Amino acid sequence: MKKIVLIILFLLISVDAVEQISARSSQSSEKIFEVDEQQLSIKQAIELAYPPALRWNENAQLLQAINIDLDQPGKSIGSNGKRKYWNISFGVPDTNKAFLVTIHEGKIDHTSDLTRNGSSPYPKKEFIQMEEIKYDSPELLEKALKIGGIYPGKDWAKGYSFMLIKDTERNMDLILVIGWNSDQTEMKAAGFNAATGEYIKPSS
Helix, strand or coil, rough: CHHHHHHHHHHHHHHHHHHHCCCCCCCHHHHCCCCHHHCCCCCHHHHHHHHHHHHHHCEEEEEEECCCCCCCCCCCCCCCEEECEEEEEEECCCCCCCCEEECCCCEEEEEEEECCCCEEECCCHHHHHHHHCCCHHHHHHHHHHHHCEEEEEEECEEEEEEEEEEECCCEEEEEEEECCCCCCCCCCEEEEEECCCCCCCCCC
């Protein structure tokens, strides 16, 4: 799990840097109070992102989903298992084709074709089938909080974060609930099998 936390750390840094450039420079007070309408669970975000991905390429499949750390500091960020800002990544198996859908405030903000050059295609084992995702971030957050040891971030990686990835070593779709330890010095993550909801113990 330490390896996964390092991956999360890298992704949050990289997507935050990209999104800070394209994010709106200000938010009205009315928008700040429209939290419920703007927040999406991880499954809702993926479902919103899939149609433009299929328009980009009819063979597009899901690679990963992660929320973006663009929220203003607050006490309840992610506490209902939902977030306002997401990056949803797609690709075409056995090719270098890649596509990113960015969601801001519960709506698609922009899309990007990230197809890369070279001879390192995305293998089939890295893709996630939507019909295999039986659990969603709100219910898995509840499970994570019952297990204990995860607290909302305050200044960076704020609140609770959520990520869906393929664990290729165990051939499993993994939803991560991400937070911090009690003194905010170390990121913590609880992993769950997206098909069964089973808690996945950290790898040794």
